[in-house]
Amino acid sequence: MALLAATDPVDAIVCAAPLLLALVLARTSQQDRQQYIARLLAAALMSPLLQLMFFSDRLSWPIVVVLAVAHFAAVVGAVFWLASATTRIAPPIGTPRTSPGQLLEQMQELPLPIRREGPSPTWIIDHGFETGEARSHRILLDVDPSRGTVFVREQVGASGARPRDADEASMRHVGDDIIDASRPDAQFVWTRCWQASIINLDQLGDPAPAKDPDSVVLQLCALVLRCGWIWQPVLIRPR
Structure with a gap:
C-alpha cells in the first residue's frame, strides 16, 4: 500500500527496500544457520525503523507511535517464527519412519x-x-x-x-x-x-x-x- 501511494521515485525505492532486502537475505545460504538468523533479524529490526525515520516528518506522532508498536509486535512474531522455521530438520528423503x-x-x-x-x-x-x-x-x-x-x-x-x-x-x-x-x-x-x-x-x-x-x-x-x-x-x- 505504501509503495502504491508513493509518487516520488525515491519514496518508492525506500518503501520497496525492506521487502527486496528480505527476499535477498532469505535466498542466502543456510549452511551456517546462526549467521542466517542473524541476517534476517537484523533486516527485520533495522529496515522498518529506517523507513519510519525517513517518513516521520510527514506523519503525525500518533501514527508514528502506532507504527512503532506494530513494528515491535512484528519483530516479536518474527523471533517465534524464526525459532521454528530455521531450526527444523527433516530426515533424509526415503528414510522409513518408525512407530x-x-x-x-x-x-x-x-x-x-x-x-x-x-x-x-x-x-x-x-x-x-x-x-x-x-x-x-x-x-x-x-x-x-x-x-x-x-x-x-x-x-x-x-x-x-x-x-x-x-x-x-x-x-x-x-x-x-x-x-x-x-x-x-x-x-x-x-x-x-x-x-x-x-x-x-x-x-x-x-x-x-x-x-x-x-x-x-x-x-x-x-x-x-x-x-x-x-x-x-x-x-x-x-x-
Whole structure:
C-alpha cells in the first residue's frame, strides 16, 4: 500500500527496500544457520525503523507511535517464527519412519535420564550438571504422529550459579562504558529462559557423547532423524 501511494521515485525505492532486502537475505545460504538468523533479524529490526525515520516528518506522532508498536509486535512474531522455521530438520528423503513406540524405545536406550511425569505425553530429559553448579537444562519432547514430527523445547536456567565467561558476568549493555565502577561484573547469575538450539547438518555426522547439554541435543536429533521423524524446535508447546 505504501509503495502504491508513493509518487516520488525515491519514496518508492525506500518503501520497496525492506521487502527486496528480505527476499535477498532469505535466498542466502543456510549452511551456517546462526549467521542466517542473524541476517534476517537484523533486516527485520533495522529496515522498518529506517523507513519510519525517513517518513516521520510527514506523519503525525500518533501514527508514528502506532507504527512503532506494530513494528515491535512484528519483530516479536518474527523471533517465534524464526525459532521454528530455521531450526527444523527433516530426515533424509526415503528414510522409513518408525512407530512412536519404537522411537521412544530407542530414546530410552540412550544413556540419558529420560522420563515422563504422570499421564503427560511430554518426555523430559534433565541434564545432570556437576554438584554445586546450580544450573539446569531441561529438554521436553512431544511426539506428534499425525505430523511425523518431534517438537522440542529447551528450558535453561541458573540459580545463583557462577558466571561461565566474561560475557555472562558482564552487566553492561551495548553502548555502555567499558569500565564503569557502578556496574561491576556479576559474581552469581540468576536466569531462566526458553531456547531453540540451532543445529548445522555437519554436526550430525558423528555426534559427541552426551556429556554436556549441546551434545545431548545433538544425540537426540541424530536419533530422531535416523528414525525418520522431523526434528522441530519450538518456543511454545504445540497444540
